[in-house]
Amino acid sequence: MEYFVQQLINGLTLGAIYALIAIGYTMVYGIIGMINFAHGEIYMIGAFLAVIAFTGLGIIGLTWVPAAIIVVLLIAMFFTAAYGWTVERIAYRPLRGSHRLAPLISAIGMSIFLQNYVQIAQGAKIKPLPPVVQGNIPLMESASGFTVSISYLQLIIILLTVGLMLGFTYLIQRTSLGRSQRACEQDLKMASLLGVDVDRTISLTFVMGAALAAVAGVMITMYYGVIDFFIGFLAGVKAFTAAVLGGIGSLPGAMLGGLLIGLIEAFWSAYFSVEYKDVATFVILVVVLIFRPTGLLGRPEVEKV
Amino acid sequence: MNRIAFGLIGASAFAAAAFAVPAMAQDITIASAGPMTGQYAAFGMQLRRGAEMAVADINARGGVLGRKLKLEIGDDACDPKQAVAVANQLATKKVAFVAGHFCSSSSIPASQIYNESGILQITPASTNPRLTDEAAAKGWNNVFRTCGRDDAQGTIAGQWLAKNYKGKKVAVIHDKSTYGKGLADETKKAMNAAGLTEAMYEAITQGDKDFTALISKMKAGGIDVIYHGGYHTEGGLIVRQAREQGLRAVFVSGDALVDNEYWKITGAAGQGTIMTFAPDPRKSQNAKGIVEKFKAQGYDPEGYTLYTYAAIQVWAAAAEKTKSLDVNKLSAAIRGNKFTTVLGDLQYDKKGDVSNAKYVFYIWDNGEYKEVPNMGS
Numbered sequence: 001m002e003y004f005v006q007q008l009i010n011g012l013t014l015g016a017i018y019a020l021i022a023i024g025y026t027m028v029y030g031i032i033g034m035i036n037f038a039h040g041e042i043y044m045i046g047a048f049l050a051v052i053a054f055t056g057l058g059i060i061g062l063t064w065v066p067a068a069i070i071v072v073l074l075i076a077m078f079f080t081a082a083y084g085w086t087v088e089r090i091a092y093r094p095l096r097g098s099h100r101l102a103p104l105i106s107a108i109g110m111s112i113f114l115q116n117y118v119q120i121a122q123g124a125k126i127k128p129l130p131p132v133v134q135g136n137i138p139l140m141e142s143a144s145g146f147t148v149s150i151s152y153l154q155l156i157i158i159l160l161t162v163g164l165m166l167g168f169t170y171l172i173q174r175t176s177l178g179r180s181q182r183a184c185e186q187d188l189k190m191a192s193l194l195g196v197d198v199d200r201t202i203s204l205t206f207v208m209g210a211a212l213a214a215v216a217g218v219m220i221t222m223y224y225g226v227i228d229f230f231i232g233f234l235a236g237v238k239a240f241t242a243a244v245l246g247g248i249g250s251l252p253g254a255m256l257g258g259l260l261i262g263l264i265e266a267f268w269s270a271y272f273s274v275e276y277k278d279v280a281t282f283v284i285l286v287v288v289l290i291f292r293p294t295g296l297l298g299r300p301e302v303e304k305v
Numbered sequence: 306m307n308r309i310a311f312g313l314i315g316a317s318a319f320a321a322a323a324f325a326v327p328a329m330a331q332d333i334t335i336a337s338a339g340p341m342t343g344q345y346a347a348f349g350m351q352l353r354r355g356a357e358m359a360v361a362d363i364n365a366r367g368g369v370l371g372r373k374l375k376l377e378i379g380d381d382a383c384d385p386k387q388a389v390a391v392a393n394q395l396a397t398k399k400v401a402f403v404a405g406h407f408c409s410s411s412s413i414p415a416s417q418i419y420n421e422s423g424i425l426q427i428t429p430a431s432t433n434p435r436l437t438d439e440a441a442a443k444g445w446n447n448v449f450r451t452c453g454r455d456d457a458q459g460t461i462a463g464q465w466l467a468k469n470y471k472g473k474k475v476a477v478i479h480d481k482s483t484y485g486k487g488l489a490d491e492t493k494k495a496m497n498a499a500g501l502t503e504a505m506y507e508a509i510t511q512g513d514k515d516f517t518a519l520i521s522k523m524k525a526g527g528i529d530v531i532y533h534g535g536y537h538t539e540g541g542l543i544v545r546q547a548r549e550q551g552l553r554a555v556f557v558s559g560d561a562l563v564d565n566e567y568w569k570i571t572g573a574a575g576q577g578t579i580m581t582f583a584p585d586p587r588k589s590q591n592a593k594g595i596v597e598k599f600k601a602q603g604y605d606p607e608g609y610t611l612y613t614y615a616a617i618q619v620w621a622a623a624a625e626k627t628k629s630l631d632v633n634k635l636s637a638a639i640r641g642n643k644f645t646t647v648l649g650d651l652q653y654d655k656k657g658d659v660s661n662a663k664y665v666f667y668i669w670d671n672g673e674y675k676e677v678p679n680m681g682s
Contacts, residue, residue, distance in 0.1 A: 003525045010517040124342035125350070126538060128569040136549065146525050151549055224514045224542060226570045228344050234512055269518035275481070275508035277518075 002142040007270040013154045015262020016161035020216035021239035022246070022254035023168070024209030030185045030249035031205055032096070037107040038087055040236020041114035042210045045083050046217025047227045048118060049076040051127045065133060076218050077211040084210025085203055093199070118229040126228040129221055157219045164215065165255055172251060181205060245285050247298020256296060333372050333630065336395045337613060338379030338405035344512065344538045345383045347566040348407045352429060353378055354604055355613030356404055358595065369621045370628065383408040392418035400424060401630045404616040409433030410483035420445045423632045427451060427619060429612035432458060432560060433487045441656045446636040451615045451651060453583055453662030458559055459491025461664045462581050466532060466557065467499030473529040474504035480511045480535035488559045489534025504528060509539060516543050517550065524552045533558040541570030548574035555579065563608035568672045578669040583662060585676055586611040592647045615646035
């Protein structure tokens with residue numbers, strides 16, 4: 001039981017990170033039907049900005065941890081969002097309306113470009129960050145002496161993710177921006193005819209996705225304490241898988257998919273072997289897609305005439 | 306007018322080329338290849354620094370066979386596919402010799418290309434036994450190393466574990482790489498032979514960052530010692546996350562931890578990490594002047610830096626001895642002979658391995674690794 005709870009905490013933390021990144025994939029897909037393969041790299045840039053910002057704050061002497069984390073989050077979200085906006089402006093907008101595959105290839109190109117850009121600008125070596133938040137809360141102890149603990153960082157990651165998800169759902173469901181986004185999702189051309197500024201809505205979608213990826217980047221930097229220019233690839237693949245599992249295009253689906261993948265990885269490692277955790281994840285993905293081709297919460301695509 | 310201008314540009318370009326060609330023909334191109342980018346870039350840096358210094362020193366003394374050396378750097382990112390591409394590239398550039406690669410999983414596929422192209426390969430760091438064993442089995446004569454082998458390294462680690470942790474719970478983990486799995490399995494074999502069976506055997510994935518599930522599993526299993534076959538990035542994260550969860554098991558690993566980047570990842574959590582590596586080459590008598598020269602450049606020649614330097618020394622000495630760059634002659638000259646290098650004397654056996662290679666134990670203490678005398682015995 002205690003062991004199960006500990007693995008649940010491990011899995012939820014990992015899943016929260018995946019979910020934050022997965023939202024960026026799913027929103028862009030929902031609106032313009034394109035898979036933004038550069039999104040993993042945007043997350044990586046968020047992580048690098050976190051290291052840069054923490055170092056900068058250390059130099060100017062802002063060392064009160066809660067304030068430092070908030071400032072770093074804001075800096076990372078702002079600059080990463082700027083990257084997200086620029087990528088859309090340069091690489092995707094000129095290709096809108098062209099063949100469906102064109103922006104996909106452009107996205108892959110952008111991913112390679114960003115990876116190499118960071119590699120050259122920041123060096124190929126790993127970037128370590130000394131622990132910012134340390135310590136954990138012991139929750140319970142089993143008879144055999146196994147203590148279940150949740151670290152402060154795990155707690156921060158889970159709470160922050162839940163908060164962002166709630167805020168995001170509100171944004172999409174209740175605000176005018178959310179309404180425009182949902183309109184664009186249903187029919188891009190019709191939305192523009194009815195006076196929705198489509199370009200602006202799409203730009204803001206990229207900005208929001210990038211800002212969430214930046215939060216994931218900051219969290220991962222503090223949680224693992226080491227990043228390199230290559231982390232975007234693996235995280236991107238996992239988050240994309242999460243988006244597909246939950247039903248790409250569906251926002252709650254991305255959240256559910258992210259959490260599920262985190263939990264599958266943790267529990268497979270816990271009760272079977274660590275070696276085959278990725279295999280387990282993808283087998284479950286395949287099984288789900290066989291029975292529900294649109295993912296767990298995805299709606300079947302209606303052929304528009 | 307335009308045509309004349311073009312003609313002039315063409316002529317001057319041709320003249321420049323004509324001047325450049327004979328100057329280049331004098332040079333001998335040699336190469337070093339390893340992970341210059343990617344998560345193991347710290348080790349690529351060790352190889353590059355060692356090779357650059359060796360080439361500069363040899364050129365200062367007049368080069369090899371009276372010709373200057375020119376260094377090419379190949380980047381395989383520790384990826385077997387890219388290693389083959391790099392090897393092909395180096396072969397088309399007609400390099401005379403390659404000091405590389407770093408990862409065993411790169412050195413092994415690359416060695417085939419070098420064999421086909423008649424290029425001598427001396428790896429400074431790939432310790433997997435298969436590299437020279439398979440080359441010998443196929444009758445190749447171009448593969449050598451300046452480092453030891455994992456069967457030796459695993460044996461000493463396995464025996465030490467069996468002796469010091471009798472009745473305790475040992476977890477053996479590896480990263481599925483040629484090097485990591487090879488070393489972990491050799492260690493396991495030696496440990497089992499000495500009467501200690503592991504309580505857990507798990508494989509992780511290279512590039513993964515989250516090992517919390519594995520650590521909870523080890524914590525629940527009451528593991529006392531973790532033996533890790535793999536590189537410093539994953540090793541460092543495992544230690545850091547283990548200490549965060551309150552798992553105090555001793556962490557033991559191999560020679561792919563020898564870079565201070567390990568400590569940058571672990572921070573204080575790395576205190577007390579034990580690893581096996583050859584006797585510190587920086588303390589060798591022959592290395593004294595070179596270590597000082599490196600330090601004057603603000604670089605600590607740790608890990609495999611001096612091994613790369615030595616690989617180039619061995620090649621240069623063999624070339625001077627045979628007055629040739631031919632792989633067959635060089636190979637015959639190295640096999641069974643002794644070479645004085647920055648590491649000390651290297652005695653080569655018939656297979657291309659260093660027969661007097663030794664492994665000792667180190668402990669990480671406050672950001673540095675220190676040799677522990679008499680720990681293996």
